[in-house]
Every structure is written in structure tokens, then in C-alpha cells.
Amino acid sequence: MNIGQAAEAAGLPAKTIRYYEEIGLIKPGRNANGYRAFTAKDIHNLAFLARARALGFSIEDCRALLALYEDTSRASADVKRIAQRHLDEIEAKILQLREMRDTLANLVDACRGNHRPDCPILASMSGGRTDT
Amino acid sequence: MNIGQAAEAAGLPAKTIRYYEEIGLIKPGRNANGYRAFTAKDIHNLAFLARARALGFSIEDCRALLALYEDTSRASADVKRIAQRHLDEIEAKILQLREMRDTLANLVDACRGNHRPDCPILASMSGGRTDT
DNA sequence: GCTTGACCTTCCAGTCACAGGAACCACTAA
DNA sequence: TTAGTGGTTCCTGTGACTGGAAGGTCAAGC
Numbered sequence: 079m080n081i082g083q084a085a086e087a088a089g090l091p092a093k094t095i096r097y098y099e100e101i102g103l104i105k106p107g108r109n110a111n112g113y114r115a116f117t118a119k120d121i122h123n124l125a126f127l128a129r130a131r132a133l134g135f136s137i138e139d140c141r142a143l144l145a146l147y148e149d150t151s152r153a154s155a156d157v158k159r160i161a162q163r164h165l166d167e168i169e170a171k172i173l174q175l176r177e178m179r180d181t182l183a184n185l186v187d188a189c190r191g192n193h194r195p196d197c198p199i200l201a202s203m204s205g206g207r208t209d210t
Numbered sequence: 211m212n213i214g215q216a217a218e219a220a221g222l223p224a225k226t227i228r229y230y231e232e233i234g235l236i237k238p239g240r241n242a243n244g245y246r247a248f249t250a251k252d253i254h255n256l257a258f259l260a261r262a263r264a265l266g267f268s269i270e271d272c273r274a275l276l277a278l279y280e281d282t283s284r285a286s287a288d289v290k291r292i293a294q295r296h297l298d299e300i301e302a303k304i305l306q307l308r309e310m311r312d313t314l315a316n317l318v319d320a321c322r323g324n325h326r327p328d329c330p331i332l333a334s335m336s337g338g339r340t341d342t
Numbered sequence: 343g344c345t346t347g348a349c350c351t352t353c354c355a356g357t358c359a360c361a362g363g364a365a366c367c368a369c370t371a372a
Numbered sequence: 373t374t375a376g377t378g379g380t381t382c383c384t385g386t387g388a389c390t391g392g393a394a395g396g397t398c399a400a401g402c
Contacts, residue, residue: 082378092379097360111368113379122336129335134310137359147332157331158323165318168311172304178266179300186297191290199289200279203261204254214349224350229389243397245350269388 084116088124095124103127103141135164216248220256227256235259235273267296 084106085092098104099114104123106114116124126147130140139160146152188198198206216238217224230236231246236255238246248256258279262272271292278284320330330338 080379091361093361094359096380101359111379113368125337126335131359133314133335134307143332143335146329147336150327152327152329153325154321154327154329154331155323155325157329158318158321161314161318161321161331165311165314168307168314172307172311175266175300175304175307179297179304182265182293182297182300186290186293189286189290189293191287193285193287195282195284195286197284197286197289199286199293200275203258203265203275204279205257212350223390225390226388228351233388243350245397263388 079116079121081114081116084114084121084124087121088128090124090128098124098127101137103137103144133164134168135160139164211248211253213246213248216246216253216256219253221260222256230256230259233269235269235276265296266300267292271296 079087081092081095085095088095090098095104095114099106104120104127106116106120109115123144126144127140130143131137135143142160143157146157185199185202190196211219213224213227217227220227222230227236227246231238236252236259238248238252241247255276258276259272262275263269267275274292275289278289317331317334322328
């Protein structure tokens with residue numbers, strides 16, 4: 079299977095697949111003409127990576143998860159630890175974004191949005207409090 | 211005022227302030243010895259930038275907001291438009307992260323996290339559905 | 343006057359996860 | 373033969389900094 083079909087099958091851009099090979103996430107074989115040759119297992123691993131990335135795992139987490147996936151003597155505790163840490167980071171990010179959103183929503187709401195220059199948004203960023 | 215005190219006053223690392231000058235966000239003067247010389251207005255603008263960045267505005271948004279801030283004949287509608295667009299992006303990001311979190315929380319919850327290899331997290335990323 | 347240490351300068355490299363594009367090679371159909 | 377599609381490598385750019393090297397400047401203490 080060439081990279082085009084592999085990309086189609088895994089739902090990843092060919093560019094991304096080349097990048098994953100470059101950083102050693104996958105190691106497809108090569109045809110005589112120099113083209114990458116993807117096996118069904120390669121495709122499966124690429125799809126695994128695509129799903130892990132869609133869940134927001136970093137490339138290094140993906141590397142670790144894929145290694146665990148291929149290690150049938152793994153302990154699920156190792157997988158869970160990685161996932162839990164990532165989940166904590168997502169929660170933290172959500173909290174941070176919610177604070178931004180609440181502040182910003184208040185400011186946008188307070189701004190008349192007309193032709194006049196007075197603006198609570200600018201006032202807030204210029205020394206006013208950011209939470210009103 | 212040297213960059214150290216400016217950093218202290220604005221709540222930004224000196225490195226960041228140099229970077230802001232490099233990309234033309236601020237234009238502090240120079241002393242005879244080559245050191246940057248920050249006026250009270252420079253400090254004020256830096257603090258403005260720090261607050262805008264803390265609200266998640268991109269550097270280019272910050273550039274536009276600072277220009278509007280310094281333009282006393284601005285229309286608050288221009289400010290509001292930038293803020294509203296940013297707010298929309300934050301909302302979208304929150305929704306995306308919430309989906310990740312919900313999926314991931316279910317998976318983490320379902321994983322025993324013991325010494326055995328069976329793991330719903332890996333099962334999900336290996337072709338199972340991501341929403342269970 | 344000299345040294346020490348804190349502070350300043352510029353410049354270069356690295357981060358993360360790719361994306362865009364140039365220049366070139368391989369294969370297929372008409 | 374030619375055109376078109378798809379593959380290859382290599383280099384650059386992204387955002388917003390951060391770390392570090394190599395060196396200049398200043399104030400204080402001896």
C-alpha cells in the first residue's frame with residue numbers, strides 16, 4: 079500500500095505520516111522503487127495514532143501508548159497513568175479557558191460596540207480589573 | 211528604567227519584552243550605554259499587553275488592540291469585534307476539550323489500572339469507539 | 343585601581359506537530 | 373511520447389516565546 083492509500087485508510091495527511099516515520103513512530107518498509115510500503119499492521123498503528131492524537135495525547139504520549147499497545151505483557155496501570163495525567167491537563171486547560179471566557183464575555187457584553195471610543199474592554203486591559 | 215525593572219513592573223519576563231520589541235509591539239528608547247530605556251508609557255503598554263495576553267489574545271490581536279487603545283478616535287465596535295471573535299474561538303476550544311475530557315474520563319474510569327494487560331483505553335484507540 | 347557580581351546586550355538554537363513548497367523521480371493511460 | 377498523478381527528499385515557516393553562549397556595563401567593596 080502506498081502512502082496515499084495509507085493516508086486515506088488511516089485518516090491522516092500523507093505529510094503527517096512521513097513526519098511520524100521521521101520521528102520513529104512508525105517504520106514502514108520500502109518498495110524497490112523507493113516508495114513506502116504500508117502493511118495492514120502499519121495502517122492499524124496509524125489509525126491508533128490518529129485516535130490517540132484526536133484525544134489530545136502528545137506525540138510522546140502516543141509513542142508510549144503505542145509501545146504499551148504492542149506489549150502484550152503490559153500492565154493496564156501504565157496506560158491508565160498516562161491517560162489520567164492527560165485528563166488532568168485537559169481539566170486544567172478547561173478551567174483556564176473558562177476563566178478567560180467568563181471575563182471576556184462580561185467585557186464584550188459591557189461594550190456598546192458603536193462608533194464612540196469609550197470601551198470597557200480596553201479600559202479593563204488598561205489597568206482596570208479583568209473580572210468585570 | 212532598565213529592562214529588569216520594566217519586567218518587574220509589567221509582570222513579564224525580560225526575554226518576552228525583548229521579543230515584543232523585536233516584533234515591533236513596543237519601541238522603547240535607548241540609553242547611551244545601549245540599554246533599553248522604558249518610560250512610564252512603555253510600562254503601561256507592556257502591562258496592557260500582559261493583560262491582553264492573559265485573556266488569550268494572539269500577538270496580532272494584541273497589536274491591533276494596542277493600536278486601537280492608542281487611537282482616541284477609535285470606534286468601540288472595532289474592539290468589540292476582535293474580542294467577540296476571540297470569545298467565539300475560546301468557546302469552540304472549550305467544547306472541543308470537553309468532548310476529549312468526557313471520552314477520556316469514561317475510558318479512564320473503565321480501566322482497572324492493575325497489573326493485567328486488558329485495557330479499555332487501548333481497546334478504544336485500537337479500533338473501538340472513542341465515545342465509550 | 344581592581345575584582346566581583348548583577349545586569350545588560352546580541353545572536354543562535356530549540357520547542358510542538360506539523361504544513362507548504364521546490365525540485366525531482368516513478369508509474370499509468372492515451 | 374506525453375501528460376498527469378503520485379511518490380521522494382529537503383528546506384522553511386508557524387506562535388510565542390525560552391534557554392544559553394559570549395561578551396559589554398555598572399555599582400560596591402577591598
